[in-house]
Amino acid sequence: MTGSSKCKCRWDPKYQLGGVWEREQPYKCQLCGKRFRQSGNLKVHQRIHTVDRPYKCQLCGKGFSRSGCLKTHQRIHTGERPYKCQLCGKGFTHSTNLKKHQRIHTGERPYKCHLCGKGFRQSGSLKKHQRIHTGERPYKCQLCGKGFIQSANLKLHQRIHTGEQPYKCQLCGKGFRDSGSLKKHKRIHTSERPYKCQLCGKGFNHSGSLKEHQRIHSSERPFICYLCGKGFNKSGSLKEHQRIHTDERPYICYLCGKGFRQSGYLKRHQRSHTGERLYKCQLCGKRFTLSENLKAHQLIHTGERPHKCMVCGKGFNQSGNLKKHQRIHTGEQPYKCQLCGKRFNQSGYLKTHQRIHTGEQPYKCQLCGKGFTHSEFLKEHQCIHTGERLYKCDLCGKGFNHSGNLKKHQRIHTGEQPYKCQLCGKGFKQSGHLKAHQQIHTGERPYKCKVCGKGFSRSGSLKEHERIHTGERPYKCQLCGKGFRHSGSLKTHQRTH
Numbered sequence: 001m002t003g004s005s006k007c008k009c010r011w012d013p014k015y016q017l018g019g020v021w022e023r024e025q026p027y028k029c030q031l032c033g034k035r036f037r038q039s040g041n042l043k044v045h046q047r048i049h050t051v052d053r054p055y056k057c058q059l060c061g062k063g064f065s066r067s068g069c070l071k072t073h074q075r076i077h078t079g080e081r082p083y084k085c086q087l088c089g090k091g092f093t094h095s096t097n098l099k100k101h102q103r104i105h106t107g108e109r110p111y112k113c114h115l116c117g118k119g120f121r122q123s124g125s126l127k128k129h130q131r132i133h134t135g136e137r138p139y140k141c142q143l144c145g146k147g148f149i150q151s152a153n154l155k156l157h158q159r160i161h162t163g164e165q166p167y168k169c170q171l172c173g174k175g176f177r178d179s180g181s182l183k184k185h186k187r188i189h190t191s192e193r194p195y196k197c198q199l200c201g202k203g204f205n206h207s208g209s210l211k212e213h214q215r216i217h218s219s220e221r222p223f224i225c226y227l228c229g230k231g232f233n234k235s236g237s238l239k240e241h242q243r244i245h246t247d248e249r250p251y252i253c254y255l256c257g258k259g260f261r262q263s264g265y266l267k268r269h270q271r272s273h274t275g276e277r278l279y280k281c282q283l284c285g286k287r288f289t290l291s292e293n294l295k296a297h298q299l300i301h302t303g304e305r306p307h308k309c310m311v312c313g314k315g316f317n318q319s320g321n322l323k324k325h326q327r328i329h330t331g332e333q334p335y336k337c338q339l340c341g342k343r344f345n346q347s348g349y350l351k352t353h354q355r356i357h358t359g360e361q362p363y364k365c366q367l368c369g370k371g372f373t374h375s376e377f378l379k380e381h382q383c384i385h386t387g388e389r390l391y392k393c394d395l396c397g398k399g400f401n402h403s404g405n406l407k408k409h410q411r412i413h414t415g416e417q418p419y420k421c422q423l424c425g426k427g428f429k430q431s432g433h434l435k436a437h438q439q440i441h442t443g444e445r446p447y448k449c450k451v452c453g454k455g456f457s458r459s460g461s462l463k464e465h466e467r468i469h470t471g472e473r474p475y476k477c478q479l480c481g482k483g484f485r486h487s488g489s490l491k492t493h494q495r496t497h
Helices: 013-018 020-024 039-050 067-078 095-106 123-134 151-162 179-190 207-218 235-246 263-274 291-302 319-330 347-358 375-386 403-414 431-442 459-470 487-494
Strands: none
């Protein structure tokens, strides 16, 4: 063997501990213990610890610890992209970036998460992902203390505090904190909807909107309320729902100070101050403050009731009315009075109920001055003065001065019995009848006669009984003047004439 070809590496006992590996990497960093094959690589590495950046960019002044890093950086200024993808022609400033890009074409994901098995094209993406499992949020906001998994997310968050919106729309001038939001916004102007639903063909301008829409087909409700267990297909819907439990009302009207759970409710309310009614019905000229109210109104003209109850088949012209109706079947009562604990299936019913505690009666009769907690109660009361029966049955023409009485009456025609006994399955047209029936099972007789102590399951039965003691006979025959305690007895008598 000649002297030129002879290996010049000598075995040194100080490398014995690590065996062959330490012999091949004899240069060790005294600060972090990392080893290198060449002394030059060790010198470059040590600049990480000393923050020495001797290679300066002449254009922007940025410093680098390696000459190669400076060359790569200078391509940002020159626009040079020498590393080309053979499949799509895209160019890159660094060979490593080309390798990462090529994995898009090959589908290669060499970096695997040892906890969930998910694969990634880049090691950096794996590190970020692993923080989901560890809960690590190393990037902290100095103003509010909020932590983030990625530095980029921290930068975006900081713009909330600074108000910076560097990405501007060239068409309308609107600013955005991030480029993605600007891209989504531009689709409003172009009407582009690149994300298509494979089931119904509907297009969306956001991928997130498509995902939310697909849950309509799959019935998936991944966002669960931890207080009541209700599921939602949007995280935003869950947040809005949770405000029912917390009574949080973050959207405040600057004119009257009233708070709202949703921004849309605030906008709707503000129109009550301005009197603005943007949406006009082309058939009758009626105007509305909200587009959805106009759409719902137009169904009155067409007679369409597109929102069907899956339990009883009843149709509604608004989805909100269907939701309220479904609570009859489910028994859900999400609105709770904080004073007495009573629950309601509609927020409006809770507001009306709360006036019992406050004594508020904002609706006044102009004829007698009597006050009411609800506008509908006032309308029904005014019928006493006018003799008017506002609510007409479409089938037989009978009039009622209460909408509730009309609904009860209509069940005579439809045969609907929405109130079911859980014990025997018997159905009833009115909730009061169901309650009275349930007392048959329980044996409860809460209505007691003060004269003889006899108990009854219905208040009406008690009234009829009390007439035995009082001798009252309120039902008079118009032909002979004879009086009866029961309406049924009068009807039987009238047949004799």
